[in-house]
Amino acid sequence: MPGAIQAEGLVKTFGDVKALDGVDLEVPEGTVLGLLGPNGAGKTTTVRCLTTLLRPDRGRAVVAGIDVLKHPDAVRRSIGLSGQFAAVDEYLTGRENLQMVGQLYQMRAKAARARADELLEQFHLADAADRTAKTYSGGMRRRLDLAAALVVHPPVMFMDEPTTGLDPRNRQQLWDVIKDLVSGGTTLLLTTQYLEEADHLAHDIAVVDQGKVIAQGTSDQLKARTGGERVEVVVHDREHIRTAAALLDKYSLRGTGQGDTTVEEHMRKITTPVSGGAKLLAEIIRELDADGIEIDDIGLRRPTLDDVFLSLTGHVAESAQSDDEEAAK
Numbered sequence: 001m002p003g004a005i006q007a008e009g010l011v012k013t014f015g016d017v018k019a020l021d022g023v024d025l026e027v028p029e030g031t032v033l034g035l036l037g038p039n040g041a042g043k044t045t046t047v048r049c050l051t052t053l054l055r056p057d058r059g060r061a062v063v064a065g066i067d068v069l070k071h072p073d074a075v076r077r078s079i080g081l082s083g084q085f086a087a088v089d090e091y092l093t094g095r096e097n098l099q100m101v102g103q104l105y106q107m108r109a110k111a112a113r114a115r116a117d118e119l120l121e122q123f124h125l126a127d128a129a130d131r132t133a134k135t136y137s138g139g140m141r142r143r144l145d146l147a148a149a150l151v152v153h154p155p156v157m158f159m160d161e162p163t164t165g166l167d168p169r170n171r172q173q174l175w176d177v178i179k180d181l182v183s184g185g186t187t188l189l190l191t192t193q194y195l196e197e198a199d200h201l202a203h204d205i206a207v208v209d210q211g212k213v214i215a216q217g218t219s220d221q222l223k224a225r226t227g228g229e230r231v232e233v234v235v236h237d238r239e240h241i242r243t244a245a246a247l248l249d250k251y252s253l254r255g256t257g258q259g260d261t262t263v264e265e266h267m268r269k270i271t272t273p274v275s276g277g278a279k280l281l282a283e284i285i286r287e288l289d290a291d292g293i294e295i296d297d298i299g300l301r302r303p304t305l306d307d308v309f310l311s312l313t314g315h316v317a318e319s320a321q322s323d324d325e326e327a328a329k
């Protein structure tokens with residue numbers, strides 16, 4: 001089965017900036033692709049090309065089975081787009097915003113009203129439905145923007161940095177909403193600067209840098225390439241270090257070429273690459289305890305987007321901070 005989203009060799013130049021330098025993507029139907037990359041990597045440009053807002057200089061794209069360059073109108077009718085900069089009208093209420101979108105899609109007034117109510121409920125905005133969007137918090141605006149993209153039932157959705165600038169609680173809420181959406185069978189392409197977000201939401205992750213996809217795979221595969229997750233243990237007694245290392249080695253992720261358990265004798269520290277996160281950590285603590293090995297410290301070190309970038313490109317990604325500050329203004 002062909003992907004719900006396919007792009008081949010997308011190139012887009014702005015003056016002397018090569019925003020896209022041959023982007024290839026494929027998103028199988030019903031799955032989520034996370035387009036992960038730092039500021040300026042080309043994420044928004046990719047989304048704009050795939051959603052007909054921008055014409056690539058070169059390359060081709062098919063979305064929902066329709067050629068994007070040949071039939072942009074038909075593509076537009078099959079997709080939903082939730083933008084990095086919300087397409088919400090500040091001076092309309094939440095309800096009016098959603099009804100307006102329905103009318104743009106030529107729904108009957110009654111149907112548009114019913115759909116608006118349904119979405120306001122689903123996105124926890126019912127209580128604020130009759131307030132102007134101007135009075136909404138950042139999180140509420142994002143949810144309204146997302147709801148607006150779902151007024152008609154698009155088989156393919158694009159979300160450009162849906163949670164950038166949100167606080168952790170709002171980010172979590174939005175993740176839940178997105179997960180619900182995807183469990184309903186929607187194909188989703190999502191851009192993000194956060195590995196953690198791609199990790200939570202995406203089946204597959206494509207890492208973009210300087211207009212190119214530089215790596216693609218599941219989150220575990222990408223993490224493994226960066227050295228992956230590690231458990232670090234500091235034992236209390238130096239004489240326990242070998243027993244503890246042997247125990248930890250059982251949990252070590254082998255065959256990744258990343259090396260196995262390492263012991264730093266003088267620090268009483270053992271490090272082992274793992275996959276399985278917090279659950280595994282609890283198990284290791286129980287086993288060490290059962291063996292009577294006292295520990296001074298134990299922790300899970302997860303690779304960050306910076307680690308992934310450093311390992312893939314040899315240069316540090318620009319921090320996500322700047323964009324957060326931007327969005328917070």
Ligand SMILES: Nc1ncnc2c1ncn2[C@@H]1O[C@H](COP(=O)(O)OP(=O)(O)O)[C@@H](O)[C@H]1O
Nearest residue numbers: 014017019037038039040041042043044045046
């Ligand atoms: N309309 C535009 N005019 C000029 N340069 C642009 C335009 N849109 C994007 N760019 C440039 O293209 C590159 C990729 O931008 P963008 O796709 O917005 O990246 P991202 O969304 O990953 O932050 C950046 O260098 C950006 O400055």
Ligand SMILES: [Mg+2]
Nearest residue numbers: 043044045084
């Ligand atoms: Mg962007």
